[in-house]
Each structure stands twice: as structure tokens, then as C-alpha cells.
Amino acid sequence: MKKRSLIPILYIAFLMLPIYWLVAMSFKTTNEILSGFSLFPQTFTLENYVTIFTDPTWYWGYINSIIYVTMNTVLSVCVALPAAYAFSRYRFLGDKQLFFWLLTNRMAPAAVFALPFFQLYSSIHLFDTYLAVALAHTLFNVPLAVWILEGFMRGIPKELDETAYVDGYSFPRFFVTIFLPNIKAGVGVAAFFCFMFSWVEMLLAKTLTAVEAKPIAAVMTRTASSAGYELGLLAAAGTLTIIPGAIVIWFVRNYIARGFAMGRV
Amino acid sequence: MRTENQKAWFFVLPVLALVAFNALVPMMTVVNYSVQETFGNNQFFWEGLGWFEQILRSDRFQAALGRQFLFTFLILIIEVPLGIIVALSMPRKGFWVPVCLVLMALPMLIPWNVVGSMWNIFTLPKIGLMGYFLNDVLGINYDMTQQPLSAWITVIVMDVWHWTSLVVLLCYAGLVSIPDAYYQAAKIDGASPWSVFRYIQLPKMKTVLTIAILLRFMDSFNIYTEPFVLTGGGPGNSTTLLSIDLVKIALGQFDLGPAAAMSLIYFAITLLVSWVFYTLMTKDDAQ
Numbered sequence: 243m244k245k246r247s248l249i250p251i252l253y254i255a256f257l258m259l260p261i262y263w264l265v266a267m268s269f270k271t272t273n274e275i276l277s278g279f280s281l282f283p284q285t286f287t288l289e290n291y292v293t294i295f296t297d298p299t300w301y302w303g304y305i306n307s308i309i310y311v312t313m314n315t316v317l318s319v320c321v322a323l324p325a326a327y328a329f330s331r332y333r334f335l336g337d338k339q340l341f342f343w344l345l346t347n348r349m350a351p352a353a354v355f356a357l358p359f360f361q362l363y364s365s366i367h368l369f370d371t372y373l374a375v376a377l378a379h380t381l382f383n384v385p386l387a388v389w390i391l392e393g394f395m396r397g398i399p400k401e402l403d404e405t406a407y408v409d410g411y412s413f414p415r416f417f418v419t420i421f422l423p424n425i426k427a428g429v430g431v432a433a434f435f436c437f438m439f440s441w442v443e444m445l446l447a448k449t450l451t452a453v454e455a456k457p458i459a460a461v462m463t464r465t466a467s468s469a470g471y472e473l474g475l476l477a478a479a480g481t482l483t484i485i486p487g488a489i490v491i492w493f494v495r496n497y498i499a500r501g502f503a504m505g506r507v
Numbered sequence: 508m509r510t511e512n513q514k515a516w517f518f519v520l521p522v523l524a525l526v527a528f529n530a531l532v533p534m535m536t537v538v539n540y541s542v543q544e545t546f547g548n549n550q551f552f553w554e555g556l557g558w559f560e561q562i563l564r565s566d567r568f569q570a571a572l573g574r575q576f577l578f579t580f581l582i583l584i585i586e587v588p589l590g591i592i593v594a595l596s597m598p599r600k601g602f603w604v605p606v607c608l609v610l611m612a613l614p615m616l617i618p619w620n621v622v623g624s625m626w627n628i629f630t631l632p633k634i635g636l637m638g639y640f641l642n643d644v645l646g647i648n649y650d651m652t653q654q655p656l657s658a659w660i661t662v663i664v665m666d667v668w669h670w671t672s673l674v675v676l677l678c679y680a681g682l683v684s685i686p687d688a689y690y691q692a693a694k695i696d697g698a699s700p701w702s703v704f705r706y707i708q709l710p711k712m713k714t715v716l717t718i719a720i721l722l723r724f725m726d727s728f729n730i731y732t733e734p735f736v737l738t739g740g741g742p743g744n745s746t747t748l749l750s751i752d753l754v755k756i757a758l759g760q761f762d763l764g765p766a767a768a769m770s771l772i773y774f775a776i777t778l779l780v781s782w783v784f785y786t787l788m789t790k791d792d793a794q
Contacts (some may be wrong), residue, residue: 249596253675254610257668260629261613263636267628279639321521328518333509340519347530349777351729353750354770357757358533381529384522444620444732445754459620463736473628480621487616488609495605498612498676 261484267477275473290478303458304482306372307441310455313376315436318383319391319429326391327417331400344385355381356449363450370452378446383436390435394428427497434494441487458483540767558768568769570744571752572776575728578748582666582727587720589667590674595708597679608679611672623736626665651738655745658738662746665733670723677719681712717788724784728777749773 269283294300368374406416444459543551632638641649651657693703731750740747757766
């Protein structure tokens with residue numbers, strides 16, 4: 243039994259090493275980083291974090307990212323809910339083809355869409371707004387949300403719907419008061435995935451913004467190239483981007499395994 | 508089980524409108540560019556399939572495609588078995604399960620450019636933990652800004668670090684859905700660990716493994732941000748994967764025609780391979 247648990251421990255250690263290094267770097271002074279190797283910060287400093295929390299371009303980067311990610315999550319889950327219900331309950335003309343077509347959008351390389359997206363959103367005057375990024379990210383998040391929710395909804399027996407109708411529930415009332423509470427876990431997992439993919443995606447977010455809605459990633463690349471090579475600052479900014487993900491994942495920890503299987507086990 | 512109802516289309520309409528707006532309009536823009544030549548000033552000339560021919564014949568595209576297939580192949584043969592092994596050795600219940608799962612999922616929630624920066628800091632010679640350890644402790648000459656092999660190893664290890672957990676979590680979900688009775692029956696029959704794996708665990712993991720392999724194929728084939736931040740495609744062109752090359756042509760050189768033709772070829776290859784994978788892996792179910 244003991245030998246067996248060695249593999250997960252080694253694996254997690256491997257995962258944690260680069261993260262540890264990033265966090266350790268963020269507490270070092272630039273002098274210490276450039277002067278050579280040290281496993282722990284010798285002169286512990288919070289200077290890098292102070293810079294981030296006092297400079298508006300830095301902290302607005304985070305706020306911008308969180309705003310468009312939240313907008314995208316709400317939008318994706320809201321439009322995906324009725325669609326997933328339709329796919330899980332009814333057969334209709336072209337349903338299979340439509341479902342497959344939705345999934346093909348998950349396969350499209352983001353690099354292919356970067357330039358056309360820039361032109362599309364510029365032409366409708368949405369360039370450099372939160373809405374542009376939130377809408378662009380629905381390209382891969384909506385299909386994913388439909389897929390996950392459909393998996394969870396299939397697990398709910400159809401008798402539930404029929405009983406509710408017999409009891410005189412209208413469809414909207416049934417959907418909100420009876421059906422939704424039953425697929426709570428699915429909604430949570432779908433929201434989690436939308437959050438995750440919108441939060442980690444950077445190519446489109448960077449292409450579609452300039453000043454007003456600039457995500458944290460763009461701020462980071464600018465710092466890396468313009469202000470010399472401030473590794474400590476870069477590390478601190480990177481460390482802060484891990485925190486929202488860690489918080490969100492803690493909320494869904496009990497559904498995480500099933501969630502990653504998209505409700506399909 | 509599902510009833511026929513054409514009104515269900517109304518439920519799908521919002522999704523359809525949103526995705527069509529995001530997918531069809533840009534796609535048509537790409538198709539448009541791919542058959543035209545432009546000299547600026549918004550003047551376009553019909554070019555036919557010339558760009559497609561030029562891209563398919565160019566050494567540059569073929570080399571990038573070759574590197575891309577090698578990369579994806581290496582990723583799949585490392586991450587899938589490793590993921591299965593870790594999932595099999597994980598505890599099934601108890602306090603440590605959620606802790607393990609959260610820690611394992613953490614790399615996937617880090618923005619992709621941060622993943623690149625993180626590995627850059629980690630592997631710097633003299634400064635980074637891995638760079639220092641390999642160069643100064645083990646005496647291996649390792650510098651990914653100079654040596655193509657080092658750069659390749661770093662990019663692969665980074666992806667293994669980033670995405671193996673996806674395979675682990677999917678397989679784990681499949682494994683916990685196996686009832687205890689199966690294992691008890693296997694024990695009574697005196698089944699070896701290998702046959703338990705081959706005849707109980709592997710079949711139960713089949714659906715989730717299909718999802719895992721498909722997702723890993725698509726995402727590794729479309730990878731852009733992490734290797735771009737880490738190596739920028741270098742040294743030379745050694746780690747210039749398809750997406751990196753495409754962005755170089757489209758946004759760097761602004762050659763819209765060739766870039767658009769390349770986009771379509773790229774997308775078609777992704778779709779085709781995904782479809783072949785999917786049909787092969789679900790063939791047994793249909794029979």
C-alpha cells in the first residue's frame with residue numbers, strides 16, 4: 243500500500259516544483275535573483291507585490307481579466323442551459339450534425355481566429371471592450387458548456403419532467419424550481435470550465451484589447467519586454483494569477499473528477 | 508427514449524446565433540483572404556487556389572507540420588500512459604483524495620502565458636532551479652536558448668507538467684465508478700493485477716480515455732502561447748510549431764493570403780485527425 247502512494251506523491255512534487263520556484267522568486271529582490279542561485283529567498287521582500295498593488299496598470303489588469311471572465315461564464319452557461327436541455331430531451335431535425343458542428347469549434351486553433359476576430363470586433367465597434375473578449379471566448383466555451391450540461395441532464399430521468407407537467411407546472415417554472423436544483427452540480431462544473439478556459443486563454447484576449455480592457459497577460463508581456471527584465475515582478479504577477487484558479491477549484495473539489503469526465507462515467 | 512420535437516430548435520437558437528456569429532463570420536473572412544491577393548489600399552485580386560498550392564509545397568510549412576506531428580505524438584505517448592499510472596495508484600477514498608485532486612488540477616488553471624514565463628524562470632541557467640541543478644550540480648550542458656534538443660525537452664516537459672493531470676482526472680473518474688463487487692469477484696477468481704487492469708479497469712475507462720485522448724490531441728495540436736512565451740519558436744526554427752508559424756505569417760509579415768490558406772489547411776487537418784481518432788476509438792461500441 244505504501245509503495246503505491248509513492249507515485250502520486252512524486253507526481254505532485256513534480257507539479258509543485260515550478261510553482262514553488264515562481265512563488266520563491268516573487269519574494270526575492272532583483273539583486274538577489276541576478277546574483278546567483280538560492281533555494282530560499284535570502285532577503286525576503288514584499289516590494290514586488292507592493293508595486294503591483296499600487297500601480298493602476300497592474301491591478302487593473304487583474305480586474306479587467308476577472309470582469310470579462312465573469313461575463314463570459316454567465317453568458318455561456320445561460321445560453322447553454324436551454325440548448326443542453328433540448329439535446330438531452332428531444333430529437334429534432336439535424337440535432338446530431340448541430341451537436342458535432344458545435345464541438346468542431348472547440349477544435350479550431352485560436353491562432354486561426356486571431357486576425358478575423360480583430361477585424362470583426364473592430365467593425366462592430368466592440369474592440370477593446372470587455373464584451374468583445376467575453377463574446378469571443380464563447381466560441382469554445384459555449385460548445386463545452388452544452389456538452390457538459392447535456393451529460394449531466396441525461397442522468398436525470400425523464401419522468402421528473404412528466405410528473406411536473408402533470409402537476410400543472412409551466413415549463414419555465416419547472417425548469418427553474420425543479421430541474422435546475424437537480425443539476426446543480428452540472429451547472430457548477432460547467433461554470434468552472436468556462437471560468438477556467440476564459441481565464442487561461444490569452445491569445446484572443448490580447449488581440450481584442452488595447453488599453454481599456456487589457457488583460458493581465460498583456461500587462462505582463464509589456465513589463466517583460468520594456469522595463470528591462472524584472473523577473474521578481476514578473477514572478478509576483480504570475481503568482482497572483484494562480485490564486486483565482488485555486489479558489490474556484492476549491493469550490494468544485496467534490497465534483498472535480500466527475501466534472502472532468504463531463505458527467506460521462 | 509428522446510421524443511421527436513421540432514420546437515426544440517427554439518432552445519438551441521441562442522447558442523446557434525452566438526456560435527454562428529463567432530465562427531462563421533471569421534471563417535468566411537479567412538476563406539475570402541485565402542483566394543485573393545492584396546497589395547494594400549484595400550484592393551484585392553482573385554488568386555484562386557494559388558496560395559493553397561504554394562503553402563502545401565513550401566518547405567517551411569512542411570517542416571512546421573512535421574514538428575507539430577512529432578510534438579503531438581510525443582505528448583500523447585508520454586501523457587496518456589503516465590496519466591493512467593498515476594490514476595491507478597491514487598487513493599480511492601479518504602481525506603487525501605480532494606487534496607490530491609485540487610493540487611493536480613492546479614497547473615491547468617494557470618494562464619498559458621504565465622505557464623511559459625514560469626518555465627522560463629524555472630529553467631534559466633544559473634538562476635532557475637532546473638537550469639542550476641542540471642548545469643551546476645549534474646554537470647549537464649543545458650541551455651534551451653542555444654540548443655534545439657534542450658528546447659524540445661523543455662517544451663515537452665512543460666506540456667507534460669501542464670496537461671497530464673487532465674488524463675489523470677478523467678481516468679480517475681472512470682475508476683471510481685467501478686463497483687467494489689467487480690474487484691471482489693476478480694479476487695475470488697484469483698485474477699492477476701494485469702488481468703484486473705485489462706478486463707475490469709481498462710474497459711471502464713474507455714469512454715473517458717477517448718475524451719482524454721481527443722482533448723489532448725486537439726489542444727496539443729493547436730498549442731501556441733506556452734511554447735511561444737518559453738522559446739519564441741527558437742533556437743532558430745527548432746520549436747516553431749504550426750500555430751507559432753501561422754501567427755508569424757499573419758501578424759508578423761501580414762501575408763494575409765498565405766496565412767488564410769494555411770489556416771484552412773491547418774483546421775482541416777485538425778478536424779480530419781480528430782474524426783479518424785473518434786471513429787477508430789468508438790468503432791467497437793457501434794458493433
